């Protein structure tokens with residue numbers, strides 16, 4: 001029997017539900033801004049392309065990726081949101097700072113998802129170097145900000161269907 005499940009690649013943007021009724025938060029970290037702001041553009045444009053009006057997209061800039069969790073909580077408390085998308089880029093350096101930040105954000109966003117019962121999307125690049133980051137911020141591997149927006153719309157639609 002053929003599988004009823006779709007592949008990830010089947011969830012391209014054409015199959016997405018119209019998202020006009022949803023509200024989203026986007027939290028973007030300013031560290032490595034030339035990368036994260038490109039993620040933001042891809043994310044914002046994708047939400048807009050799927051019908052979300054500007055007035056239903058709430059943006060908050062935070063200093064670094066470590067602050068994404070706190071920023072996401074602030075946005076979720078201030079606005080009635082269907083999902084919060086967190087964008088950052090933590091480039092591996094000489095020390096292990098990247099591991100601490102990445103684990104903290106991943107755990108923080110997971111906790112927020114459980115506490116609020118809504119999606120908090122992990123749109124954080126964790127590259128070994130700047131080239132890998134650029135490849136994922138509009139380069140040869142696409143723009144992960146776009147993927148984060150698609151994930152947010154999918155999860156918001158799933159949650160809506162369960163209500």
Ligand code: DLZ
Pocket residue numbers: 029030031032063064065066067088089090091092097101
């Ligand atoms: C301190 C730091 C370092 C070394 N690297 C990054 C990075 O690559 N990406 C990023 O988003 N933030 C970095 N930060 C800053 C931390 O996320 C945070 O802003 C500070 O530790 C203050 O809490």
